[in-house]
Amino acid sequence: xxFLPLCTTDEIEAGASLRVEPDxxxxxxxxxxxxxxxxxxxxxxxxxxxLCDGEIEDGEVxxxxxxxxxxxxTGKALTFPAVEAxxxxxxxxxxxxxxxxx
Ligand code: FES
Numbered sequence: 548x549x550f551l552p553l554c555t556t557d558e559i560e561a562g563a564s565l566r567v568e569p570d571x572x573x574x575x576x577x578x579x580x581x582x583x584x585x586x587x588x589x590x591x592x593x594x595x596x597x598l599c600d601g602e603i604e605d606g607e608v609x610x611x612x613x614x615x616x617x618x619x620x621t622g623k624a625l626t627f628p629a630v631e632a633x634x635x636x637x638x639x640x641x642x643x644x645x646x647x648x649x
Contacts, residue, residue: 550639552646553577553586559645564608566599575636577645578619580606584645586638587622591615592631 551569559565559579566589568574576589576599589597596612603609607616607625615629622633636647 548637548648550641550646551649552641552644554645556584556640556643556645559584562603564599564603566597572649573634575647576608577638578603578608580619584638584640585619586636586645586647587617587619587633591629592624592633593629598633 553567554565559577561579561581564576564578566574566576574589575586578585589599591598591610593615594612596610598608600611601608606619608619609616613628616625617633618625622635624630624632638647
């Protein structure tokens with residue numbers, strides 16, 4: 548496993564998200580939940596929407612297309628029409644950089 552930095556901590560305010568497109572990986576959504584960072588696949592498992600365009604509330608993100616909700620921490624699909632979880636990534640902060648283990 549190797550640490551892949553994706554952004555700096557100050558690029559995402561608490562309660563916000565950032566979409567990144569690293570090489571050799573699908574687009575990723577990085578979320579800042581009160582200073583804790585989580586990374587999941589950005590493209591909704593139900594369609595092609597970007598979850599970074601969705602509303603974030605209570606640790607959940609709502610897809611902007613058909614309003615499915617996902618748990619940001621676990622990627623679990625919480626409401627219809629999404630039934631498949633979003634892939635999650637082991638996320639760490641190292642020297643002010645948010646990244647994942649790949
Ligand atoms: S594309 Fe996300 S719920 Fe349909």
